[in-house]
Amino acid sequence: MSNSAEAxxxxxxxxxxxxxxxxxxxxxxLLSLLLLFAVSVLIFxxxxxxxxxxxxxxxxxxxxxxxxxxIRAELGLDRPVITRxxxxxxxxxxGDFGTSWASRNSVSEQVGNRLGNSLFLAGFAAIIxxxxxxCLGMLSVHFRDRMPDKIxxxxxxxxxxxxxxxxxxxxxxxxAVNFGIATFPATVYQGMGFFERIQTIALPTATLxxxxxxxxxxxxxxxxxxxxxxxxxxTAELKGLSSWRAIVKHAAPNALAPIxxxxxxxxxYLVVGVVVVEVVFVYPGMGQYMVDAVTVRxxxxxxxxxxxxxxxxxxxxxxxxxxxxxANPRLRHPR
Amino acid sequence: MPDTNLLSVHDLKIEATSYPPGEPPKRITIVDGxxxxxxxxxxxxxxxxxxxxxxxxxxxxxxxxxxxxEITGGEVKLDGTDIxxxxxxxxxxxxxxxxxxxxxxxxxxxxxxxxxGDQVIEATVRHGLMSRQEAxxxxxxxxxxxxxxxxxxxxxxxxxxxxxxxxxxxMTAMALCSHPDLIVFDEPxxxxxxxxxxxxxxxIKHAIEETDTAALYITHDLAVVAQISDDIMVLRHGRTVxxxxxxxxxxxxxxxxxxxxxNVRQAxxxxxxxxxxxxxxxxxxxAEYSNGFxxxxxxxxxxxKGQTLAIVGESGSGKSTLARxxxxxxxxxxxxxxxxxxxxxxxxxxxxxxxxxxxxxxYQMADTAMNPRQTVRDIxxxxxxxxxxxxxxxxxARVKELLEQIEMGNGFIDRYPAELxxxxxxxxxxxRALAARPELILCDEPTSALDPLVAEGILKxxxxxxxxxxxxYVFITHDIAIVKAIAxxxxxxxxGRLVRFGPKSQTLSPPFDDYTDLLLKSVPEMELGWLEKxxxxxxxxxAGN
Numbered sequence: 016m017s018n019s020a021e022a023x024x025x026x027x028x029x030x031x032x033x034x035x036x037x038x039x040x041x042x043x044x045l046l047s048l049l050l051l052f053a054v055s056v057l058i059f060x061x062x063x064x065x066x067x068x069x070x071x072x073x074x075x076x077x078x079x080x081x082x083x084x085x086i087r088a089e090l091g092l093d094r095p096v097i098t099r100x101x102x103x104x105x106x107x108x109x110g111d112f113g114t115s116w117a118s119r120n121s122v123s124e125q126v127g128n129r130l131g132n133s134l135f136l137a138g139f140a141a142i143i144x145x146x147x148x149x150c151l152g153m154l155s156v157h158f159r160d161r162m163p164d165k166i167x168x169x170x171x172x173x174x175x176x177x178x179x180x181x182x183x184x185x186x187x188x189x190x191a192v193n194f195g196i197a198t199f200p201a202t203v204y205q206g207m208g209f210f211e212r213i214q215t216i217a218l219p220t221a222t223l224x225x226x227x228x229x230x231x232x233x234x235x236x237x238x239x240x241x242x243x244x245x246x247x248x249x250t251a252e253l254k255g256l257s258s259w260r261a262i263v264k265h266a267a268p269n270a271l272a273p274i275x276x277x278x279x280x281x282x283x284y285l286v287v288g289v290v291v292v293e294v295v296f297v298y299p300g301m302g303q304y305m306v307d308a309v310t311v312r313x314x315x316x317x318x319x320x321x322x323x324x325x326x327x328x329x330x331x332x333x334x335x336x337x338x339x340x341x342a343n344p345r346l347r348h349p350r
Numbered sequence: 351m352p353d354t355n356l357l358s359v360h361d362l363k364i365e366a367t368s369y370p371p372g373e374p375p376k377r378i379t380i381v382d383g384x385x386x387x388x389x390x391x392x393x394x395x396x397x398x399x400x401x402x403x404x405x406x407x408x409x410x411x412x413x414x415x416x417x418x419x420e421i422t423g424g425e426v427k428l429d430g431t432d433i434x435x436x437x438x439x440x441x442x443x444x445x446x447x448x449x450x451x452x453x454x455x456x457x458x459x460x461x462x463x464x465x466x467g468d469q470v471i472e473a474t475v476r477h478g479l480m481s482r483q484e485a486x487x488x489x490x491x492x493x494x495x496x497x498x499x500x501x502x503x504x505x506x507x508x509x510x511x512x513x514x515x516x517x518x519x520x521m522t523a524m525a526l527c528s529h530p531d532l533i534v535f536d537e538p539x540x541x542x543x544x545x546x547x548x549x550x551x552x553x554i555k556h557a558i559e560e561t562d563t564a565a566l567y568i569t570h571d572l573a574v575v576a577q578i579s580d581d582i583m584v585l586r587h588g589r590t591v592x593x594x595x596x597x598x599x600x601x602x603x604x605x606x607x608x609x610x611x612x613n614v615r616q617a618x619x620x621x622x623x624x625x626x627x628x629x630x631x632x633x634x635x636x637a638e639y640s641n642g643f644x645x646x647x648x649x650x651x652x653x654x655k656g657q658t659l660a661i662v663g664e665s666g667s668g669k670s671t672l673a674r675x676x677x678x679x680x681x682x683x684x685x686x687x688x689x690x691x692x693x694x695x696x697x698x699x700x701x702x703x704x705x706x707x708x709x710x711x712x713y714q715m716a717d718t719a720m721n722p723r724q725t726v727r728d729i730x731x732x733x734x735x736x737x738x739x740x741x742x743x744x745x746x747a748r749v750k751e752l753l754e755q756i757e758m759g760n761g762f763i764d765r766y767p768a769e770l771x772x773x774x775x776x777x778x779x780x781x782r783a784l785a786a787r788p789e790l791i792l793c794d795e796p797t798s799a800l801d802p803l804v805a806e807g808i809l810k811x812x813x814x815x816x817x818x819x820x821x822x823y824v825f826i827t828h829d830i831a832i833v834k835a836i837a838x839x840x841x842x843x844x845x846g847r848l849v850r851f852g853p854k855s856q857t858l859s860p861p862f863d864d865y866t867d868l869l870l871k872s873v874p875e876m877e878l879g880w881l882e883k884x885x886x887x888x889x890x891x892x893a894g895n
Contacts, residue, residue, distance in 0.1 A: 067858070068824075074397075108855070243600075245458070246453060246455065246458035246459045247458065247459055247460060247461040247462075249416070249453075249459070250453065250459045250460070251461070253412055253414060253445055253446065253450075253451040254445060254446035254450075254472060254473035254476075255441075255442045255443065255444065255445030255446035255447060255473060255476075255477060256442075256446070256472070256473070256476060257442070260476070262466075265461050265463075265464075268463035269461070269462065269463050310889070340361075344462060344463055344508045344510065345462070345508075345510050348508050348510075348511060
């Protein structure tokens with residue numbers, strides 16, 4: 016054996032080997048940034064490729080080639096695409112999404128307000144849905160193939176099968192129209208008190224909870240069931256532990272990674288997918304803002320909304336990845 | 351005097367429902383009419399081949415049926431109370447408190463998400479037998495008794511941070527923690543290397559004596575159980591073959607089956623005198639994984655035509671990697687291999703087909719090495735078509751001839767692997783290797799998953815084929831008894847290096863290097879008091895140093 020080969024066998028340990036957890040997390044973070052950049056390109060290109068033109072829509076009957084050219088020059092649309100993209104990106108990095116073409120107001124200001132509303136609704140739905148879904152999932156494993164499991168399954172299947180706007184209208188019909196115990200429309204405004212706000216958003220929250228609950232609950236059930244046949248679950252039983260404790264203490268921690276992933280996907284859906292629910296309940300969130308902007312071809316707003324939705328999605332998935340990594344004791348405590 | 355018995359099993363009957371493919375489900379009897387008594391502080395060894403029902407009997411002491419097994423008759427009395435009649439809540443109070451279980455694979459039986467210490471004391475604390483602090487103190491004491499490294503902090507480790515031997519001892523500590531009356535050990539050392547096995551065995555024996563706990567010790571290795579038991583029960587097909595004190599079973603067995611178990615693996619083959627003409631010559635081979643981890647360091651050895659080279663070593667010694675290098679699955683980073691005087695192309699994909707034909711492989715798990723959707727005809731026929739272009743009637747005739755050679759009848763030709771026993775599967779794997787008309791067969795632990803008597807049949811078959819067809823074998827194993835029985839030359843490997851190589855008579859005779867010495871001394875012998883003797887020698891040696 017040559018000396019060089021011996022030396023090659025034990026090099027100074029790389030940073031990656033010494034801090035596998037940090038290295039992995041850092042890697043996820045960089046990947047997310049790269050992804051976000053790619054999405055920004057896609058959004059800009061997509062909006063650019065859209066048919067129709069703001070100037071001609073805005074001017075309507077009074078559109079002449081000169082007036083169109085004027086507006087285009089005013090909005091900077093006569094510059095090359097690449098220049099406009101980097102101009103826009105430079106602003107976005109500093110938190111400036113440009114000016115709305117339709118209202119001539121700052122997009123950032125308007126978005127900030129709307130995003131807050133959307134996050135409030137989504138967050139409130141999540142606070143109810145996530146613990147409820149995980150508990151129901153564990154209960155359904157506890158009573159597997161017996162009555163409670165079957166009931167939970169049938170109801171969750173029904174909830175997952177109905178489209179959210181339909182559930183929304185059903186809730187409005189019964190709780191707002193027939194019984195009159197809930198408010199509709201769920202329009203919130205600045206200066207509203209916290210409890211009043213919660214009361215107002217009860218119906219959209221319930222709709223969102225019903226929509227995401229089933230998915231999370233069924234995935235929790237499946238993830239826990241898949242570890243139930245492990246040898247360590249037999250150990251738990253032969254230790255004389257109760258079935259409930261075995262599920263909560265021994266099965267659930269090993270099913271964390273898939274559960275975290277499905278929770279993150281649903282949280283992302285809560286923020287991004289509320290468009291329909293917001294429109295149904297006339298809730299002043301991001302979704303409705305974006306729908307309005309698309310109708311009038313207000314491109315800076317559409318771009319801003321698209322990018323924020325993408326960022327939320329990527330952020331939540333990155334968090335899920337990182338949490339799933341941290342949940343793995345092999346990575347948290349290397350040998 | 352039934353009152354002095356801690357555990358009294360009477361006329362136990364255990365059944366399960368099996369679902370054979372294409373047939374209606376049927377009831378099968380796993381255990382039939384087994385009775386035994388166990389007194390406080392005594393150890394009963396349950397021994398038998400797989401399918402003998404020994405684990406099932408062991409678990410019945412916890413009133414537990416694994417995988418659909420149901421206790422349908424008889425009684426299991428603990429201190430005079432039939433635990434089968436206790437009901438779910440009653441039996442839960444016993445499990446983990448008065449009766450504990452040590453599983454075969456502690457690596458799988460510990461929860462990867464929790465610290466070992468928490469898992470060790472969990473049952474004791476949950477059953478309300480001790481406070482957390484008391485249980486922790488008890489665990490620390492047990493870690494010390496069982497010889498675990500740095501017992502104060504061992505409990506802070508996660509399962510993946512401990513070795514297989516350490517986990518097996520931690521599992522024993524978990525079982526002992528609640529001061530149980532009875533522990534069921536289910537093959538606790540089977541998955542370990544011999545040098546680790548002896549430590550764990552000594553630790554278990556010491557801990558049982560120290561705490562005066564009774565135990566059921568389940569194993570398929572008579573030599574192991576002879577070291578630890580007071581009584582032995584030999585089981586076959588769910589029935590008792592022989593039951594008596596350990597001395598009588600080992601020294602004066604009355605049943606033929608027990609005698610066969612005691613005498614298993616006597617020498618089958620005499621060493622070949624001339625070992626100079628090499629068929630396979632391995633020169634200074636080094637190999638590494640794609641991540642740069644070095645697994646073989648300059649290994650040189652050779653094998654003569656018609657002879658057997660046994661490669662022994664523990665897990666991680668690089669013995670299977672060496673076989674992968676010879677087949678070309680893992681091209682070496684350094685060194686060269688000569689086969690019949692010509693250098694062998696390093697990488698598999700560049701090798702001429704005829705070189706591929708000459709070197710064949712038999713794996714440890716015949717199960718996973720065969721396509722479950724192919725019949726024996728397809729499995730053995732595939733190399734016939736691939737190498738020799740045989741089809742139709744000629745192929746069928748050759749398959750039948752090969753089945754003849756492996757001592758299986760034509761009736762097996764249209765069976766699927768699932769319809770064969772473990773030994774039969776391994777025979778079909780041998781036939782598949784033979785179908786290529788090889789000169790060298792690499793056997794990677796072909797018998798280690800088999801029961802001793804079945805394994806012996808496979809070894810005898812391999813030796814017979816060697817005589818008839820001048821086959822050469824590279825036989826990879828961790829079992830010194832097999833090496834002694836069949837090898838011409840022996841290579842001992844340790845951590846990717848060749849420790850010792852030469853004719854069997856030289857390699858396995860003194861003077862030894864340290865590692866070979868440890869390895870040979872760790873193999874349990876069918877002799878009462880062997881464990882004490884080895885431990886005493888070790889203590890003297892360490893005192894002498």
